[in-house]
Amino acid sequence: MADYVEPTYAEVNQDVLRAMMETGPKYWATLGTSIAVAGICFFIPWFYQLEVGVGVAGMNRSAVWGTYLSNFIFWIGLSHSGTLLSAVLHITNSSWRKAIYRSAEAMTLFSLITAALFVMVHLGRVWFVHWTVPVPNQMGLWPNFRSPLMFDVMAITTYLTASSIFIYMGSVPDFAAVRDASTGLRRKLYTIFSFGWRGTAKEWHTLGWAYTFFAVLVIPLAVSVHSIVSWDFALSLVPGLHHTVFAPYFVTGAIFSGTAGIVTVMFLLRKYMNFERYIREIHLVNLGKLLVLLSLIWTYINIMEVFTTWFSGSSYELEALEWRLTGFYAPMFWEMVLFCAVVPLLILFKRIRTSWRSMLIISILINIGMISERFIIVATSQPRKFLPNAFGFYFPSAIEISITIGSFAVFTTLFLIFVKWVPAVSLYEVKETLKPLRRSR
Amino acid sequence: MSTALEKFKKYRKPGYYDKFDYHWTMSIDLDRCTGCEACVVACQAENNLPIVGEQQFAMRREIKWIRIERYWEGEYPDIKLQFIPMLCQHCDQAPCEIACPVFATYHNQDGLNTQVYNRCIGTRTCAVYCPYEVRFFNWFTYEWDEPLEQQLNPDVTVREKGVMEKCTFCIQRIRQAKDAAKDDSRRRVRDGEIKPACVQSCPTEAMVFGDLNDPDSQVSKMARNPRGYHVLEELNTTPSIVYLKRVHTDG
Amino acid sequence: MSNKINRRDFLKFVGAGTLGAGAGFLAADASKMTTEFLIPQVNLPEDYSPGIATWYHTVCTQCSAGCGISVRTREGRAKKIEGNPSHPVNQGRLCALGQAGLNVLYNPDRIKTPLLRDGERGSGSFSPISWDQALTTISGVLGTLKIQKKANNAYLLSGGVNGHLHELFALFMDQLGSKNYLQHEFSHPASLYAANKACFDEDVLPYYDIRNSKYLLSFGADYLGAWLSPVHHSVSYGHLRQGTEQRGRCVQVEARMSLSGANADEWIAARPGSEGMLALAMAHSIVEQGLYAGADAGDWKQALGAYSPASVAERSGISADRIVRIATEFAAASPSLAIGGGAAGASTNGTANLVAVNVLNYIGGNIGEAGGILFNPASTFSIDAPRPRASYQQMLKLFASLRGNDAEVLILHDTNPVFTLPAAANVKEAVMAVPYVIGMSSFMDETMALADIILPLDTYLEAWGDNIPDPGVGFAVASIAQPVVKRLYDTRSAGDIILALAHQIGGELPANMPWTSMENYLMEMWRSVYRGKSDDSSDQGFRKFWTSILESGVWGESPQQQDRPHQAMGRAMLSAVGMAQPSFAGNESEYRFVMQPYLSLAFHDGRGANLPWMQELPDPLTSIVYNSWVELNPKTAAELAIGEGDVLLVESTVGRFEAPAFIYEAIRPDVVAMPIGQGHGNYGRYASGRGSNPIEILAPETDSGSGGLAWSATRVKISKTGRRVHVIKTDGTTRDLGRNILGQKDGHA
Structure with missing residues (x-):
């Protein structure tokens, strides 16, 4: 790191704002491809499904939940790390967070939106989705607050709201920086975005206080959201889902997958937005350590799940476990174990955790493993519940696979739009980490 | 406050139908059931169940509110086959009822687990939660080849895509009988006056339907039979269907 | 002889027949063109009130059992078929196929108008014609034959028609001058009739009193699935199992487990064709053990000598011990009943197998006993001609004459021999050999496609008719089939067609068949039944009788039980006993x-x-x-x-x-x-x-x-x-995996 030259304040502004304002053909090509893929793979199949019926997916009688729901959990999971990590690190005063938290929080926001989209895709009659919202109506009908799905609606909307406010609030000084650096329409727009931020000591003080307040608020929310998502499953009687360990299992899995997601996004930002000077090896190494820790917790919970299942001695649970470990989807299960429990251990080697490329591969593998985990949870338990005569089988249809692929394009599109509207690296917080006396070179 | 709490507790107690009139219950005598599937067609005719087609059947998307499950035991030549009709158990503690975020399924005062098609938004959670797998989702809006639609029962709605459906204990027949009782200035429906389509058709009279709150009803007598049991009793769903196990006399 | 069949129940039913309504208007209504009204008429038909269901009783013809059905109609459309509670055959219950009768009525593939062939014979290409045209053409052809005195070259092959429609067919063919009227049905148990004829000298089947039996031993007869009268047997089965304090036991002997086998307490997988031998071995064992006390025990001992359990054990694949055990149980249970049919009656020694089953019943003392075999009274009904139900050999004979040079016309009514007979019978070629083939059916099928002209029939829910259930239920029963809805299309009932043809053919036919419609014919026939049974000969009295039958859907008479002389029966059976080894087409080494x-x-x-x-x-x-x-x-x-x-x-x-x-x-x-x-x-x-x-x-x-x-x-x-290929089925795993789903295990899974 000897050749690392710390940027000046001005350079920070220049670098970050350039990435925002100067748009090359590469960006447009990426954005265009991304929108096209989202349209073709996600929205067109979805509209077709709306017209014809959810039957175009591969779900059937015993497996009425399919990839739509497993993807929903995956995206909720992916959303986890961003805001949570940012908040935790903010409270613990870990200064290394500052270069990455903005994009991590953005990831949270957009994965939540993608997850919410999957709820829509999943529903049989999405045109009545507003019935899940407790709005007084002439029929005097209310949602069912006993339903874990209702908890979900509440948890996710709250989390979405809190994350949005959190990310927005943190961006206000940066919006002001954009305002100051731009002219014309953009200046007017960012004047509104920045709420007339002037950078007075009082403003900084209020922001600092409010930001910490939200950080404290967001942490339990993030934990609760995925706990609640897990209850969608754990509150059922279904063998393989009816486990008390599910809430921590899901939360750990979520943070695990989210952290891996951040590593991936960091790599891409660094590479394509030229943020090498801000997103540095220390970030990579710290996130790598976190990944190892999470992987170990995740492995432990998995072992516990298998153990308690075996310990129950119940025919239902044992059968479900056997099918999961040795049935049709067993290769996927073992692939998940490999990617989420074994591969992350490689991070223990210094050569690997300091190599951007190997960390990128590991982070992607972890998320493939996590997608598999969610799919296995959904696809291996439901078709084999209590009555053997009703045992079935589930395999996703082409439309489901297409929508799954398309969802990544939806996420990418949102992210690509984001980097042009909001500074992807927090200007003021990065500046805080710089040596204050250096003005310019 | 204490009275409100008591009221609430009483309301939550299984068997709270006492304060109402009926607790509809069905008994199925497996010693009589021959697995002839007459009930399956009776239900299809009465409740406008769709004809889903070969391809949908192959995907296991058949809609049969009542089905016959079969279980083999032993190996050839000492082999036995047993049938068990499976339909919505109208559980008093129904797992599906807590699942629905919009109250499309709930327990009515007669002990029926009802499904409100109009309210259903198709989360399918109820079907996941149901241990008996007797909830059926409309993957498409099914159509009838003309003029088969002329057969459709006008007392029962035809469901559209995206809606969950299941056995209702032929609630339309229950309604009719209750109305008839009211017209006759009777307070209660007579025992045996209501027969769901499956019960009506059963050639061996394996199924009996009636009010469990009436200790003299035929179904109450069946429910007291020592052969009686509930399927998946250990899940504590307290089903409204009492099965009477088959008698095995191995000779 | 005692008879505890649900006679009392039955009379109660008949008396209390409350469902249904008069349907006289329907016939008049049915002949009108269908008009649909957006708003119901101001003057509604008698029984038509929107929102209120009307029930009509009629007879199911989905199989030959003759169950009485009640059809629920709303706003003039049939909505549901249920069993008629007053009908002694099915007692308010109905099987799956019977309930699917609505799919027959509202089938999208029905033939909607008369059709005339417009392509090659057998190409299945037809064009619609009018009824006038169709009937004129056909009566022309038949009339010419009659004038030329060649009417015996006309053939009528019908499905299993029962009651007065059969009588009308017989009369028509007779009047035309043809003796060639046959009925074909794949499920017709020819061997069962032959065996009962040989043993009991009966043309109709006896009544198998499963209801009151305590031990039901079935040789191949899938009495709960498809044998004779499955719904009636199922009702009886329910009673046998749980209707009384003592639960009846069921044993099934068959090579492939049928529905009845699945429900039996014991399933015995005997070699195909060895069922009769098994029955005789059991009879042998009963006689040997001295459990048969009849005077002719000695004769039987001799006659059954060749069928010791030990010798039969090898041929049937069932151990001698087991044979003896079943025989002992059978003899000990009282009353017990052995029945035979299905594959047991369909081997080359089928009749002998079923005779053997009768012998077992005789030895077990079950004949003429409640819970055993009871005899149906001789028909008190006005059906004279026995139904000409063809065996396979008679069918072959028919086809031979169709192939001959003389055959001129073949009328096919509601039968599909191309499908229900082996390709070896060359049905298609025989039908194609006939110069003129008239088809009568509601549906196009493999046989109808070979016709020159097709007359579309009403389905059974749109037509008049009557039915005498065969096998009977131990006493005289008949029921009337009435239209439950207006006909959907331009179709007619077979009876109406025959009567119209008779009028158009002329000669002495109109005089001898003076009826204007099937309904009219039926009423006249039933009037004669009524006159024979009642002193009141007034039209008013008959009208009342007629309406009451339509309302209850069934007519019955108290049993006049006829005793059969046991001795004669025993002698007949002694002479009929004799088992040939079954033979099979194809050698065993190649065709395994x-x-x-x-x-x-x-x-x-x-x-x-x-x-x-x-x-x-x-x-x-x-x-x-x-x-x-x-x-x-x-x-x-x-x-x-x-x-x-x-x-x-x-x-x-x-x-x-x-x-x-x-x-x-x-x-x-x-x-x-x-x-x-x-x-x-x-x-x-x-x-x-x-x-x-x-x-x-x-x-x-x-x-x-x-x-x-x-x-x-x-x-x-x-x-x-x-x-x-993917076999489409609903079953997942068919083992209970140790879970207590059937209530047979103690404790939890």
């Missing part, structure tokens, strides 16, 4: 398996295959839908490395077809079974092009005693084609 086709619960003999509800009805034993399959023992399958869904080539000495394999746990390793019903080539959108028809490759073996088709006497070989 005996193929047993069986009547499917959903399709019966194939007629139900065009009903979508039946196509979607999981088979009760395999849960398969929408296709046909070949059942194999798991051991056989393992040996030949066959898995579920492997498409097999099934070859007999006379034909071959392909069908997917299904591993069926309860079938002998040397037997393969297959349901009848699929494999239609031309039978509407729901049936055509699905599966294969096992009847097609049956060798033309017959039962030597009756001439009936021995459909369980064909050997086949099977080989894999290498293709594999």
